[in-house]
Amino acid sequence: MISFLMSMLFYQRSDKAFTVEEINQFELMFSEAHQNGGLVNFNSVFPKYRFIDYIIQQKNAVAHGSNNMGIESFETRRQTLYNGKLVDAIFASKDGIWPIFYAVFDRGKLVSNFRNGCIKTRSKKRYYFFSLTKQTLDRNPWTTGMIYFMLSETFELTSTSKIYFDEWVSKQEVKPMLRLCVCKEDFEYINKISTHKQTESLLTTWFFYKLRTSLLRYLRKNVARSY
Numbered sequence: 001m002i003s004f005l006m007s008m009l010f011y012q013r014s015d016k017a018f019t020v021e022e023i024n025q026f027e028l029m030f031s032e033a034h035q036n037g038g039l040v041n042f043n044s045v046f047p048k049y050r051f052i053d054y055i056i057q058q059k060n061a062v063a064h065g066s067n068n069m070g071i072e073s074f075e076t077r078r079q080t081l082y083n084g085k086l087v088d089a090i091f092a093s094k095d096g097i098w099p100i101f102y103a104v105f106d107r108g109k110l111v112s113n114f115r116n117g118c119i120k121t122r123s124k125k126r127y128y129f130f131s132l133t134k135q136t137l138d139r140n141p142w143t144t145g146m147i148y149f150m151l152s153e154t155f156e157l158t159s160t161s162k163i164y165f166d167e168w169v170s171k172q173e174v175k176p177m178l179r180l181c182v183c184k185e186d187f188e189y190i191n192k193i194s195t196h197k198q199t200e201s202l203l204t205t206w207f208f209y210k211l212r213t214s215l216l217r218y219l220r221k222n223v224a225r226s227y
Helices: 002-009 020-035 049-058 098-104 202-225
Strands: 011-014 061-065 077-080 086-092 112-122 125-133 145-151 164-165 166-168 179-183 194-196
Touching: 002 112, 002 125, 002 202, 011 049, 020 049, 020 179, 049 061, 049 098, 049 145, 049 179, 061 086, 061 098, 098 145, 112 145, 125 202, 194 202
Parallel strands: 125 194
Antiparallel strands: 011 125, 061 145, 077 086, 086 166, 112 125, 112 164, 145 179
């Protein structure tokens, strides 16, 4: 019942096994990056989120997305968890798509607020939602960003529930071991971003999320046909 409700509200993906070709390419890029200061020279026909997933799962890592391309060390700062609790921590995720949003979304063009999340279940299903105000979306709020990989040893999942936001936090300074440059085109859900009113409730945003994204895609398609 819960999975059905989640799939009605949000976009879903499930973990897929990595192919031999993916493994060979990702291992080569990982090895080369370690020999070249940690910056990944991405050369693959596979999407970058698959590489991020691979490093997270196979190299005991978490990922953090940022507009800042030159972070050498992460320090804790006061932030708010999804449950509203304030913590002094470094945020990261064990998901390949969610950090890309934070890397390519230009926070300097934000108007009012934005809403997003990667929600996971113990059965390893993943659900996503991404919503901006119309004023923000009209400003074309996308930029080039960086995915930073850190060892997950000091990170803890912020929830023990069966359904949870994929937030991991560390309460001590951490240095990235690997970096991957990403852009708007690398964000798998770039065409599944909805718009919400600045003052509407989060529940309203969730309830109308998929309907709004479908409507936006329909409008874009018809605009393209008119040219």
